[in-house]
């Protein structure tokens with residue numbers, strides 16, 4: 001299995017063996033990610049970080065990953081000040097930047113941007129989110145978190161919140177289907193998981209159930225994955241408050257859960273999780289955020305050919 | 309009230325050219341659009357819309373003096389997957405084929421997603437994978453993965 005020069009665009013192009021290999025590699029690199037040991041694995045390599053829309057956490061996580069492996073980071077400055085504002089195409093920008101770097105991390109507001117970039121780049125493109133499209137490194141870090149904090153095989157997981165628009169939960173569902181998970185979908189009716197994704201999961205023989213009650217879902221799952229509910233999705237603010245409150249995760253609610261239940265959330269949160277949950281053994285969202293570093297280190301080292 | 313039988317051929321036979329038969333009813337004008345008809349060099353073209361047939365109604369297009377190429381036939385398959393192509397030479401049907409549905413098409417259809425990168429000024433042509441889905445066809449954009457399954461004829465480039 002070689003990952004050298006592989007573009008990382010969409011979860012759909014990864015088999016379970018490939019995912020396992022990436023997660024194994026991340027686990028080996030975790031001591032370096034947490035600064036317990038040092039590495040020169042990517043010394044002399046340059047990562048170009050091109051964010052056409054802001055996402056500070058994802059950007060910092062990639063930059064940290066590259067620096068922890070001894071590599072250098074080249075950042076696209078503010079988009080306003082660059083030639084992009086003058087109307088240069090993404091294809092042209094990529095053909096210039098590939099000459100400066102060994103891999104390119106791209107975040108772009110248009111769907112399909114990473115796919116397009118990969119068609120013009122001889123260095124690997126890593127998709128860090130394209131519009132409402134894919135964000136595969138988020139899914140890898142979610143899987144890594146589940147494996148580290150709970151278990152991937154025979155997993156019972158509840159996904160709660162905005163399941164309609166959140167494409168990262170769609171990719172996560174797809175990936176979990178490779179591991180035979182049992183999935184409970186918890187959402188208000190306005191934000192239900194699209195039917196074609198549920199059909200897809202069922203065709204992979206995945207047990208899926210839908211509910212709008214988080215209390216009902218929480219009692220027998222190993223992981224509760226909460227997603228952010230955006231106020232903009234609701235024309236009526238009162239309706240938003242009702243939904244947000246009904247899905248809020250509180251210590252009282254967690255009394256009904258298994259003691260080993262882990263609560264995940266792709267931060268930033270608004271009020272999906274009561275801050276009183278932070279100090280309980282259930283909370284793992286801040287570690288989840290940290291796990292993005294070893295996962296991105298693994299991906300960078302693999303696609304740049306520093307590790308097999 | 310009983311209808312009087314309708315004669316099978318309503319337009320006189322052609323000497324050389326192509327008869328595209330069993331076009332999905334309502335798609336004849338889109339077929340002409342794909343074939344860039346009319347243009348000054350196109351020969352005589354006859355169109356029958358809503359002709360009765362054993363499988364319900366259909367459209368038929370007859371083009372004199374022109375044989376279609378593979379790419380044109382591939383494009384027609386997207387909007388009329390049941391169409392048959394009859395090559396006419398000297399008033400005789402010299403070849404009859406069903407359209408073949410290609411696995412991929414590029415530069416034929418515009419993506420319906422306004423936020424798709426293929427709809428911006430990038431130097432790429434739209435590209436779709438084609439999935440026959442029973443009697444329908446579904447196109448999936450190779451960039452944004454949005455699918456088109458209704459009214460494909462309305463999205464032709």
Ligand SMILES: [Zn+2]
Pocket residue numbers: 112419420421424425426449450451452453454
């Ligand atoms: Zn598209």
